[in-house]
Amino acid sequence: MNCTQTRELIGAHLDGELDVMASLEFKRHVECCTACALAAERVEAVRSAVAVAPYYRAPDRLGLQIRAAMGREAGARAGGIGRFVRPLAVAAALVLVATLSWRVARSTGPSGGLERELVAAHVRSLQADHLLDVPSSNQHTVKPWFNGKIDFAPDVRDLADAGFPLQGGRLDYVDGHVAAVLVYRHKLHVINCFVWPAEGGASERATSVQGYRLLRFTDRGLMYWVVSDASAETLEEFGRAVRAVSPRVPGALP
Amino acid sequence: MRTEPDISRFESTVLVHLDSAYNLARWLVRSEHDAQDVVQEACLRALRSFDTFRGGDARCWLLKIVRNTCCTWLERNRRNEPEPLMDVELEQFASEAADPHLQMIRRVDAEQVREAIDELPAVFREIVVLRDLEGLSYKEIAVVAAAPIGTVMSRLARARKQLEERLAPRVAQGGLT
16 A cells, blocks of 8 residues: 555545455554655544534424424325315315304303413414424423413423423513413423413313313412324323322312 | 325325434525424425325435425525525535644534534535434435435535535634634
8 A cells, every 4th residue: 555545545444434354454554654654644533523512402493393394294195285275175174163162152251262362372382393392201300491481380390201392491471470381292292281370170171172172170289281283082191190190189279 | 175184194104204304404594584484384285195195214304305395495585595406516625624723623512513504505405404414324414405316426525525624714713722
């Protein structure tokens, strides 16, 4: 191996890309050629310098956004909404939403507006940069983040064991309340769990608005509204998981 | 029609490489916000053509799609990015460069390295990122960058040469007087 050949193989040698024979020949040459040895050292210096360059990890919310977008796409496909049917489907959906909204408004009185507000907040949260103020799967990071921002203490727990990994939290404003929102994920579905202090007990109720499902319940003096595009069964399971892990602390919030 | 198990298989084989995808895009488009858009688009493209994925290395497969999405993005935003991701004729560097400033290169910090890599032409930047940050083999880089291995090797050598020249004076300016 001469100097020209050796110089060409410096990178491949350092990157471990040479086969055993070529590697041996390379080493043999470098041992007795100081010029090539120096050249190799220079390339190695650049290699180690580059190793300290930042490695950009994907932000947590990017994974959530992609999963949400995939879920929307999968939903559209599963529904068999083709390119040409889409305008029709949208028109039909609008009529349906209008009818539904009217019926919801009629059947539930003023709270129907709240449900629409929650769905709107859920949809808004799925748009870029709205989902999480504190992106973390660590409940010990998310819980203290709420301190001083709200006058109640939501029970922040990672429910990964039950199939609902915690994604983080944020503050939102619904129905004239500042709400703590705990964000969970179930497969491709984002679950927004709105929490604020309950004013009197409210019975558990599941509804659906604009294709989104909502579940309401109270637990330990807090009102929970869960919104997602996951199935009603999934939401019920989620509700059970939230209540199951809540420790019954004596003297907790009334 | 896509079924639920298909998506969970996509998550476990492809989406687990999200960090790699984002790192490459972030270095290529050089903006946090645009990198997120590019990666999201690339992932949806990947999902749509997941049927064509015939096993093998899912990371390379995803990186290739990310790279192509970046290409499209760079084309569209050519004003900010004068060098598209295609092979360009560059003058051959003299094999014997000036003083290598070996000691200086050994003292650079992360910010100086980041700047130096950012200033590389995109065609070199991607090879350095794939090799030295992502740890891909030459063969894998050849797949991702759709270039013969010989081209990968020569681009990598030239990229490192340029980095050496950029890093040495940077340290000299850095005030080690």
